[in-house]
Amino acid sequence: MILDHPVATLKYVGHQRAARLSRLGIQTVGDLLWHFPRRYEDRRQLKDLAAVAPGEVVTVQVTIRAWEEREVRPRLRLIRALIQGRQGTGFAVWFNQPYLKRQMPPGTGVILTGKVRYRDYRPEIQVSDYEALGEGDPGLHTGRIVPFYALTAGLSQRWLRLVIHLALEAVAGDLPEVLPLSLCRRYRLIPRLQALKYIHFPPDAAGLHQARRRLKYEELLIWELGLNLHRVQQEQGRQGIAHTPANNLVNRLVDSLPFKLTSAQARALAEILADMEAPRPMARLLQGDVGSGKTVVAAAAMVKAVAGGWQAALMAPTEVLAEQHGRTLGQLLAPLRLPVVTLTGSTPRTERENILAGLASGQLPLVVGTHALIQDDVSFKSLGLVVIDEQHRFGVDQRAALQTKGECPDLLVMTATPIPRTLALAIYGDLDISVLDELPPGRQPVATYVITEKQRPRAYRLIEREIRAGHQAYVICPVIDANDGVAVEAATAMARKLQEEVFPGYPVGLVHGRLRPAEKEEVMNAFREGKIAILVATTVVEVGVDVPNATVMLIEGAERLGLAQLHQLRGRVGRGTAAAYCFLVTRGSQAARERLAILTTNRDGFAIAEADLRLRGPGEFFGTRQHGLPEFHLAQLPGDSHILEQARQDAREICRQEGPSLEYEALYQAAREKLAGLHF
Incomplete structure (x- = not known):
């Protein structure tokens, strides 16, 4: 199958460019076709040269009348063409591309896209993209809805568009349809090949919408069917335990x-x-x-x-x-x-x-x-x-x-x-x-405040007040990445400062990931027994204990953590009957403070998690990428949750059938391939 062929087998690729594509995770022709555009530009509206205004980005159809080339400074050559539209003339400018004079001699019709400025009362277009009329890859780069892709060094948008266009032509008679006809009819989905053509080179906004809907459903259905097959495999031939009905x-x-x-x-x-x-x-x-x-x-x-x-x-x-x-x-x-x-x-x-x-x-x-x-x-x-x-x-x-x-x-x-x-x-x-989704009665709401460095003394005064009342406090210096050395140093310095300068009259403890388990347990027991008034710690896991007497938490660098993580952290206080407080210390921007402010008014963990998912996306939801987290090519969560729900229902319905019919054979094969690459 052509989809499985190495991408180097395509025209204009070769081994050097194939190596560059591999940096993008593209090894095969199929990988290339599923490397979807990250954005589009609508270049369908052709303006007349006489109607363009300074500062706007336009697409025009013109004829090249003459060329000039000169050196602006060492290693910077200006290539300028005199261009003629239906009404009026102007100039088009490129840099360090002298070969364009050979590619597009005077008399060549061309579509140009670029930003306009005026020189000598005539428009001059600084060209960002162009396409000679009658070229071998017509209509890929301008005069249409144009795709833009994630790239790596040594690759250009023009080259990648051309290669993807050639790949689509190559697979035209060899692309298996994985969705059964019954599902395509039920949801009015366009064929797979058409969807791939439209996702890369949409004819219009409606065609792009159809392509995205079809391909999102396909990948979500394959994922959900893979999960269901995994569960069936786990249960197959295994008699579970029917525990006693007596309770x-x-x-x-x-x-x-x-x-x-x-x-x-x-x-x-x-x-x-x-x-x-x-x-x-x-x-x-x-x-x-x-x-x-x-x-x-x-x-x-x-x-x-x-x-x-x-x-x-x-x-x-x-x-x-x-x-x-x-x-x-x-x-x-x-x-x-x-x-x-x-x-x-x-x-x-x-x-x-x-x-x-x-x-x-x-x-x-x-x-x-x-x-x-x-x-x-x-x-x-x-x-x-x-x-x-x-x-x-x-x-x-x-x-x-x-x-x-x-x-x-x-x-x-x-x-x-x-x-x-x-x-x-x-x-x-x-x-x-x-x-x-319901908290036990009696749980105290945690009053949460976003504070800057200048407001830190206020938080320290409240911590001292709570300690005098017989309560305890956490100070969190969170681990931001896999290397927790920096966080350990910060926590150690913080514990020393709190003990020597801020709270010299109260015992301060320190717990972090570099301590031996026995040392950790010793510190945690001391805090649990009230022998430590303030516990400085690096992560939520290390303070994942139930200490009802702890009523205050101060979190350093709060803007670097997700809302769900912060909510989980503050859940370590307010576990008793006394009022509880959480201070989120930030040096972040106004936008960061506004994001953190969600926690000051919202105590519903699921609503906070939903907001966190929207703000940061599923890949970062847990703070680090987790085992089993799917990476979809096109589908985005939570935005496409309605498609995911439907795909899950359909996958379960398919699995409940007696056995895979011929109609579902390609879908089952795609799900098995997906399953083979997963870790559970």
Whole structure:
């Protein structure tokens, strides 16, 4: 198939330009055709030369009458043509392109696009693009809606347009149609080849719209079908665990809680329990706002597994969070007398051996841990439920590695980052989704303020007031990129300054990613026990603990973080009954302050996440590009969420059919190819 041919096989490409194209991720003819324009210019309106005005960018059709060439300064030659329109004459100017005189001798008709200025009372066009009438690639560069592409050094827009035009001609009789005719008719979609022609060289605005609609639906449908096929593969030939329908132990847990479940928690728990009772393996995402009560819901699911004689394991991304979950579950399940153990890389050898023996024999029903849970020497007698916390922080195969410790256990994935439904469907399309969109009663709203460096003393005064009242504070120096050295230095300097200059009378602690786990835990315990008044930290994960006594947070360089991250950070305060405060310190522009101001008036994590997604796009939503995040050629989220929803419904409908018919064969093949390149 020509789509799979190396791009170097196309005319005018060659090995040198193919190497340059590879910098853009273009290896094959297919890659080239799916390298879509990033913008367009409408050059269809041809102006008469006599009607152009200074400063405007125009497209004119003229005839070249004469040439002149002169040196303006060393290595800068001016090439100027006398041009004639239907009414009047003028000049066209290029620089360092003397070959144009040979390409377009006097008498040549040409279409020019460029900016106008007047010289000697006549218009002079500084040419940005041109096209000689009768040239071998007519109508590609001007006199039409003209595409503009992302480039790299050594490539030009004119050359790339020509090569893409030739590629479209080459595949005209060899381009497979992946969408079945029934779907094309249902949604009135134009054929694939026509869509590719129109996306690169649209005849008009309506044609461009048709092309974009067709190609967006195609890539979203292939993605969603790939996710559905992945789930089918996971379930194929695997009999899931049908957990006991009796919920006596779960009800005892709920009745023992010192609070009533919110309606969102009750709804999510009902969905999870129903999944667990079904014979197919559960694969569900539980997502919610900060403090929405995911741990309680997960605890109830783990209790249901234990009630039927199975074991349950919860894996967290850091030792601090694993220890936190272990303590929380231990407290929640104490009335049921169910033991909870924690296994991390820092677990002492003797204790570790006892835990391994208890898991293998089945005497220990519940374990919380880190990556230590997926080591080879960890085995379970009867693992029935796997819970993954903040799964987007794990590597490619770690989720699956824990699942293989049991005979097809149920899977519950949790995330504390409120993900807009649009993005959740794209990333977790192979999972059913439960949403906690309601906070438990009694949670204090966090008063949030955007402050500049000049206003810092005000924040320090409030922090001191809160400490005097017996409360505690966080100061966050966030990690901005993968190399956290700068952030560690900044946090260390900040902790020293706060201790020596700002709050000399109060104990200041420091926690960052370079500390050993045991050192981290020691600092966190001291803060939890109130021995540290102010904790300086580098990331949300390292302060991902429940300290109800902490009432103030100050975040340095807030403009460099996303709104969703900032919202998650401030969720670490306001967990008790006292009023809580968050200061966002910024040296950013007025636009940056206005963006941060969204947090001062909005406490809905999902609404904030939606705004964050619009402002920064899905690639940066989590702060760094995450495993499994799709990169679409054309579709954009959340803007194309309606197409994504339809594609998801169609993909599920296709998967429910008895078997792939001939009509869907090409679509299935495209989805399998997509699936082969994904990491779950």
